[in-house]
Amino acid sequence: GAVVSQHPSRVICKxxxxxxxxxxxxxxxxxxxxxxxxxPKQSLMLMATSNExxxxxxxxxxxxxxxxxxxxxxxxxxxxxxxxHPEDSSFYICSALYLAEQYFxxxxxxxxx
Amino acid sequence: xxxxxxxxxxxxxxxGENLVLNCSFTDSAxxxxxxxxxxxxxxxxxxxxIQSSQREQTSGRLNASLDxxxxxxxxxxxxxxxxxxxxxxxxxxxxxxxxxGKLTFGQGTILTVHP
Numbered sequence: 001g002a003v004v005s006q007h008p009s010r011v012i013c014k015x016x017x018x019x020x021x022x023x024x025x026x027x028x029x030x031x032x033x034x035x036x037x038x039x040p041k042q043s044l045m046l047m048a049t050s051n052e053x054x055x056x057x058x059x060x061x062x063x064x065x066x067x068x069x070x071x072x073x074x075x076x077x078x079x080x081x082x083x084x085h086p087e088d089s090s091f092y093i094c095s096a097l098y099l100a101e102q103y104f105x106x107x108x109x110x111x112x113x
Numbered sequence: 114x115x116x117x118x119x120x121x122x123x124x125x126x127x128x129g130e131n132l133v134l135n136c137s138f139t140d141s142a143x144x145x146x147x148x149x150x151x152x153x154x155x156x157x158x159x160x161x162x163i164q165s166s167q168r169e170q171t172s173g174r175l176n177a178s179l180d181x182x183x184x185x186x187x188x189x190x191x192x193x194x195x196x197x198x199x200x201x202x203x204x205x206x207x208x209x210x211x212x213x214g215k216l217t218f219g220q221g222t223i224l225t226v227h228p
Contacts, residue, residue, distance in 0.1 A: 032214055043218045097214045106156035
């Protein structure tokens with residue numbers, strides 16, 4: 001139980017375009033989901049907390065207008081990277097909170113050319 | 114602000130050896146502590162979760178301890194195998210308020226077990 005999926009697993013896009021990443025809790029409902037990014041050989045950095053039915057809470061230094069988060073249902077949160085640039089290339093991982101424990105998705109590798 | 118440090122950054126051992134990975138955190142007001150495994154290019158696999166009221170947790174060849182007052186945790190791996198090679202991440206969840214549920218990660222320990 002407590003499985004989280006992400007889609008797509010890998011995406012390549014051109015600079016200036018927008019990319020949407022989905023995070024789904026498959027067998028439980030999650031009012032809270034988290035989005036992280038991970039640069040090569042570095043640890044996970046929390047970007048934002050996504051709450052169902054309300055605005056996301058962003059960590060300091062994360063541009064909310066660039067990284068749009070929508071948590072429209074209890075099983076789906078989306079992260080849209082708007083006007084992507086090469087420096088946005090990274091590994092994006094989501095997690096969903098269930099019974100006080102976070103369950104992680106498999107990650108999405110974003111490459112901006 | 115919570116900070117999590119893991120030592121060593123990298124570790125290479127021969128197969129069969131017992132080993133210890135260390136994790137320290139600056140704010141002892143934690144809700145729980147988790148150890149994760151991450152294979153290259155993959156997501157996270159949860160290994161062990163220790164609640165703040167607990168001292169240790171065991172799963173198979175893995176044993177994690179927690180000393181909340183001193184801000185330390187260790188992950189002990191017995192009889193290491195090449196399949197244990199991965200990055201091991203320690204993360205703490207702070208208690209209450211707006212920090213509820215948030216995890217702060219350490220930088221990880223890259224473990225290589227050679228045959």
